[in-house]
Amino acid sequence: MTTIADGNWLNRRIEKSKPHQDLVWKIGANDFVFSEKSGKKVTLSVSGQEMIEFMSCSYLGLEDDSRIRSAAKSSIDLYGMTFAAARTRMRPEMTTTLDNKLSQIIGAPTTTFSTVGLCHLAVLPLLGANELPSYTIKNQPHWIIDQTSHASIQVLRGILEQFGKVTRVNFQDAARLKQVISEVAKNGKTPITLSDGVGSMGGLGPVREIMTLAEEFSGYAYIDDAHGTSIMGPNGAGYAMQELGGNYHPRLILTSSLAKAFGSTGGAVSVYSAEDEEVIRKYSNPYIFGGPLAIPTVAAASAAADIHLSDEIYKLQDELNSICEYFDMKCPPDTINFESKVPIRGLFVGEEEIAIRINKELMLQGFACTVAMYPTVPFGQAMIRIALSRTHYRRDIDNLLHTFSKAVSKEGI
Ligand SMILES: Cc1ncc(COP(=O)(O)O)c(C=O)c1O
Numbered sequence: 001m002t003t004i005a006d007g008n009w010l011n012r013r014i015e016k017s018k019p020h021q022d023l024v025w026k027i028g029a030n031d032f033v034f035s036e037k038s039g040k041k042v043t044l045s046v047s048g049q050e051m052i053e054f055m056s057c058s059y060l061g062l063e064d065d066s067r068i069r070s071a072a073k074s075s076i077d078l079y080g081m082t083f084a085a086a087r088t089r090m091r092p093e094m095t096t097t098l099d100n101k102l103s104q105i106i107g108a109p110t111t112t113f114s115t116v117g118l119c120h121l122a123v124l125p126l127l128g129a130n131e132l133p134s135y136t137i138k139n140q141p142h143w144i145i146d147q148t149s150h151a152s153i154q155v156l157r158g159i160l161e162q163f164g165k166v167t168r169v170n171f172q173d174a175a176r177l178k179q180v181i182s183e184v185a186k187n188g189k190t191p192i193t194l195s196d197g198v199g200s201m202g203g204l205g206p207v208r209e210i211m212t213l214a215e216e217f218s219g220y221a222y223i224d225d226a227h228g229t230s231i232m233g234p235n236g237a238g239y240a241m242q243e244l245g246g247n248y249h250p251r252l253i254l255t256s257s258l259a260k261a262f263g264s265t266g267g268a269v270s271v272y273s274a275e276d277e278e279v280i281r282k283y284s285n286p287y288i289f290g291g292p293l294a295i296p297t298v299a300a301a302s303a304a305a306d307i308h309l310s311d312e313i314y315k316l317q318d319e320l321n322s323i324c325e326y327f328d329m330k331c332p333p334d335t336i337n338f339e340s341k342v343p344i345r346g347l348f349v350g351e352e353e354i355a356i357r358i359n360k361e362l363m364l365q366g367f368a369c370t371v372a373m374y375p376t377v378p379f380g381q382a383m384i385r386i387a388l389s390r391t392h393y394r395r396d397i398d399n400l401l402h403t404f405s406k407a408v409s410k411e412g413i
Contacts, residue, residue: 013375016374016375016379017373017374017375019352020352020353020356020373020374020382021373023352023353023356024356024359024371024373027356027357027360028360028363029356029357029359029360029363029371030359030370030371032044032051032053032055032363032368033045033046034051039061039064039391040052040053040054040389040391040392040393040396041053042368049366050366051363051366051367051368052366052367052368052392052396052399052400053367053368054367054368054369054370054386054387054388054392054400055368055369055370055387056387056389057227057259057260057261057387058260058261058263058389059230059231059260059261059320059343059387059388059389059390060230060231060261060263060316060317060320060389060390061389061390061391062230062261062262062263062304062307062316063263064391065263065303065304065307067303067306067307068263068264068300068303068304068307069300070303071299071300071302071303072264072296072297072299072300072303073296074299075094075295075296075298075299076295076296078295079092079295080295081294081295081296082291082292082294082295083292083295084291085291085292086287086288086289086290086291086292087281087287087292088281088282088287088288091292092295092298094295094298094299094302095112095292095293095298097302098112098298098301098302098305099111099112099268101302101305101306101308101309102256102268102270102301102305103270104235104309105235105236105237105305105308105309106237106238106241106248106254106256106268106270107237107241107246107247107248108248108254108270108271108272109270109271109272109273109274109276109277110256110268110269110270110271110277111268111269111277111280111281111287112258112266112267112268112293112298112301113266113267113268113269113286113287113290113293114265114266114267114286114290114291114292114293114294114297115259115265115266115267116152116224116226116255116256116257116259116267117152117267118267118286118290119255119267119268119269120152120153120156120224120255121156121159121284121285121286122269122280122284122285122286122287123222123253123255123269123271123280123284124156124159124160124194124222125159125162125163125284125285126279126280126283126284127141127192127220127222127253128141128143128160128162128163128164128192129163131279131283132271132276132279132280133273133275133276133279134250134271134272134273134275134276135220135251135253135271135272135276136190137190138188138189138190138218139188139189139190140163140164140165140189140190141163141164141189141190141191141192142164142165142166142167142184142187142189142190142191142192143160143163143164143165143166143167143192143194144166144167144168144169144177144180144181144184144191144192144193144194145157145166145167145168145169145193145194145195146168146169146170146171146193146194146195146196146205147168147169147170147171148170148171148195148196148199148201148203149194149195149196149224150196150199150200150224150226151375152224153194153224164189164192165189167180167184171193171195171205171206171210172203172206174206174209177193177206177209177210177213178213181193181213181217181219182217184217184219185217185218185219190218190219190220191213191214191217191219191220192219192220192221192222193210193213193214193219193220193221193222194222194224195210195221195222195223195224196223196224196225196226196227197223197224197225197226197227197228197238197239197240197243197254198225198226198227198228198231198238198239198342198344199227200226200227200344200376201336201337201344201346201372201376201377201385202227202336202337202340202342202343202344202345202346203337204239204340204342205223205239205240207223207239207240207243207244208243208244210223211244211249211251211252214249214251214252215251219251220251220252220253221249221251221252221253222253222255223240223252223253223254223255224255225238225239225240225241225254225255225256225257226255226256226257226259226260226267227239227257227260227342227344228240228242228342229256229257229258229260229261229262230260230261230262230263230308230313230317231261231317231320231341231342231343232317232341233246234246235308235309235313236261236262236308236313236317237256238254238256239342240252240254241254248270248272250272251272252270252272253269253270253271254269254270255267255268255269255270256268256269256270258297258301258304262301262304262308263300263301263304263307264297264300264301264304265293265294265297265300265301266293266297266298266301316390319390320343320388320389320390321341323343323388323389323390323392323394323397324340324341324342324343324388326394326397327345327386327388327397327401330397330398330401331345331347331401332347332401332405334348335347335348336348336383343387343388343389344385344386344387344388345385345386345388346372346377346383346384346385346386347383347384347386347404348381348383349382349383349384349408349413350380350381350382350413351380351382352373352374352379352380352382354382354411354413355371355372355373355382355383355384356371356373356382357407357411358371358384358404358407358408358411359371359384361403361407361410362384362400362403362404362407365403366399367399367400367403369384369385369386369400370384370385370387371383371384371385372384372385384404386400
């Protein structure tokens with residue numbers, strides 16, 4: 001058995017990332033603090049420098065929508081910041097209204113939590129324990145996690161292992177994925193895949209293939225579509241729902257984020273039936289033992305949901321797509337996610353130190369971008385991560401790419 005003295009996965013990860021993490025903090029190429037914001041323009045607190053940010057995942061710019069802002073403001077006058085009781089005891093009506101609107105958007109019963117991470121923590125133990133009526137587990141679950149799944153899933157491994165074995169697989173390797181799932185089924189266990197819909201680095205999960213495998217081998221798919229929420233799909237139901245033609249699959253559990261393109265904060269989890277939802281509300285740890293979402297968050301999300309339920313969402317999605325297309329006309333051809341419908345691009349650099357220096361140069365020239373490094377991406381594959389929004393101006397994109405190309409030449413790469 002490994003002891004603390006031998007180190008564990010977290011010690012090893014920190015040790016491997018320490019040199020470049022220390023450097024990026026030391027030279028101030030991350031952790032930008034702003035005092036003012038207008039659209040994509042921010043003013044840094046200490047230096048007063050103005051920057052265009054390509055960091056926020058609010059891809060549709062809904063945080064600036066006046067309807068969402070005023071809904072949040074007036075909710076505080078009604079109820080204050082919070083009603084400080086677990087929702088099983090008492091809650092304002094607006095929480096029901098929000099959950100109903102989200103259920104309508106996704107097309108399945110949906111429950112909200114303060115974060116997507118809490119959705120995972122609410123549902124996965126109940127699923128593993130065979131307590132969700134529509135998701136019967138034969139014998140035991142066997143969790144099959146995509147290697148590129150978000151950290152909020154990976155960190156739950158110890159919890160998942162209380163219910164069944166965990167195997168990590170690269171879901172882009174279709175043959176290997178099928179082989180693992182079929183072996184699990186052959187051993188009499190229920191295969192449960194866990195993966196991102198749209199990955200946080202912009203990759204696309206093989207949603208249709210996963211659902212087909214779930215049908216073939218009597219398994220289930222847990223899909224975290226935090227980055228796909230709002231930007232795609234009918235009524236902004238997300239990438240996974242777009243892939244499924246808007247029909248909620250009985251073997252799917254879907255999580256959505258209200259904190260990225262949706263324009264508020266929080267997470268939402270959808271299940272197949274009202275009976276499953278009832279179990280979550282009666283027995284999931286974060287619901288019964290945790291506090292509710294903050295009042296203005298609920299009000300903002302409810303106003304955002306109205307936009308999703310109208311045709312306006314398609315106009316917003318189209319505007320985002322045309323910004324992405326413009327970026328692709330101008331960016332280097334080796335850009336990660338080139339021509340993807342996902343508004344995340346990676347300007348590839350490779351070596352961590354060089355990427356940090358380039359990000360610092362971008363900062364000095366007025367562009368706030370994320371330098372993505374191990375453990376977010378594999379070691380030696382550092383990149384400048386660009387989050388595009390429908391509210392970016394085309395000239396901002398021109399200037400950013402021109403500055404990047406000059407910084408790259410200066411590095412001699
Ligand atoms: C795919 C994915 N899932 C989950 C999360 C975590 O979301 P939250 O902060 O709401 O828990 C993120 C955050 O960036 C994410 O990218």
